[in-house]
Amino acid sequence: MKASISLMVINEHRLRVRCINPEDFAIRGLGEDLLRFIHGSLTLQSSLFYSVLTATIATTPLQNAPTVIAVPGTPNRNFPNPKAERVLFNAGLSRATCLYFPLAKEDRVHFACRLLTDMSFDDGAAYNEKLIPIARDGVQPDRNVPAEFIRLLSSLMRFAMDLRRTPAELALMEPLERNCSKQISVVNDIYSWSKELRQSEKSHEEGSFLCSAVKVFSVSTSVDIDATVRILRHMIREREHIYDEIVSKVEAEGFSEAVKRYTKGLEYQMSGNELY
Incomplete structure (x- = not known):
């Protein structure tokens, strides 16, 4: 049409x-x-x-x-x-x-x-229960189930940018990918905190349980929420400095054009997530 x-x-x-x-x-x-x-x-x-x-x-x-x-x-x-x-x-x-x-x-x-879909609360709960042990390295993923072993964001970016990297280059990028994931996760928790808090006060249904870096950090350090958010904002900026340091080290060793584009893609992924 x-x-x-x-x-x-x-x-x-x-x-x-x-x-x-x-x-x-x-x-x-x-x-x-x-x-x-x-x-x-x-x-x-x-x-x-x-x-x-x-x-x-x-x-x-x-x-x-x-x-x-x-x-x-x-x-x-x-x-x-x-x-x-x-x-x-x-x-x-x-x-x-x-x-x-x-x-x-x-x-x-x-x-x-x-890649947009919907899922019932029951299916979502079962999905999470399956993936959490894998994320903790307690269970090996089933290679016949893509959702259990594909790293969604990095894989999507490689596909969307048409990037092909060698196994050695994939291993080289792992520290950058982990740093990027940590930055994105904390940014998401900061910006979604108010919404999640309102939801938790309304019901105890799936999705209303508070599992956020804001809550965890506040409870662990006995720091109030406003102060916690300020501290976490500094932490995500530090993650960006760490990104620059890792890229500088990799550049010094020399890397392909595909890896250069991929590192820039990760940078945009972090900033794009925060903009969204």
Whole structure:
């Protein structure tokens, strides 16, 4: 199904795209510095989703009128009601994917954006119970179940950027990947704290139990929440310094162009997550 698209350049740094389609769309513009999916607002009208998305050039102004491509997302899902459907779209998960991987290839990133699904609380609980022992190195993953052994973010980034690395290069990047994961995890806990706290006060259902670096650090150190958040903000900045130190050491030893692009991709992954 074709999308109806209109493009209006607002000024040298911004453009607005309106697309009409009952499916999810990834709005793409030319230019490596383009942050795809900066904002999206969705309403339900005449059984079609009208999506107005704004893309912003990160550092350089628009040189020419950009080419904008609409990429169909996942097929329509069987939502129980329009509100449930809007909840998924308003979460902006496709936008988050594009912010995570701004160096992604134009013909690949939409596949990453389609990895959106839903899961019942019971299935989610069973899924977590299966993965936690694996994360603790207590159980070996089942190689026939991709979710048990694939490192989602790093694998998605390699695919989206079309990067191929040798086994030695994969091992070389492990310290960077671990540091990146720790930075992203703490950033997520800081920004989601207020929402998680409100949810925990409403119910004790799955997802309302507080399991956050903010809570753990506060309890462990007897420091109040506001002070804990300030300390954790310093910690994530330190993680970024550690990233720079590791990259400098790897550069001194010499590495391939693919590894160079991958290290830059991890940097953007951290900043993209915080921006989202």
